[in-house]
Amino acid sequence: MPKLEKEAPGINEVKNSAKFRINLPENHTTGYLWQLSPDFDGNVIENMGPVWHGNEKGIDFNLKAKALGQTTLNLVLRKYTDTLDVKNFIIKIVEN
Secondary structure, eight states: OOBOOOOTTSEEEEETTOEEEEEEOOOGGGOOEEEEOTTSOTTTEEEEEEEEOOTTTOEEEEEEEOSSEEEEEEEEEEETTEEEEEEEEEEEEEOO
């Protein structure tokens, strides 16, 4: 599954129906966890769920392109209500 790395304003192009992932560093000893904000276009992208691979490898957000279009994924590094970091990824779904 390809890993996307271009943060906004860069645009990540993904072929329709393709699965992809975004990997971010996450160390559970700090108490901060990455969360995918639900404000992306669910008609364009399907969230297949995150998988944490340990403090060394971080967390994968697994996604699937559902339809042509463009949306932005907002990922927030949060501990309770404290936000430490925000990363935005623009995803453009293109023809196969």
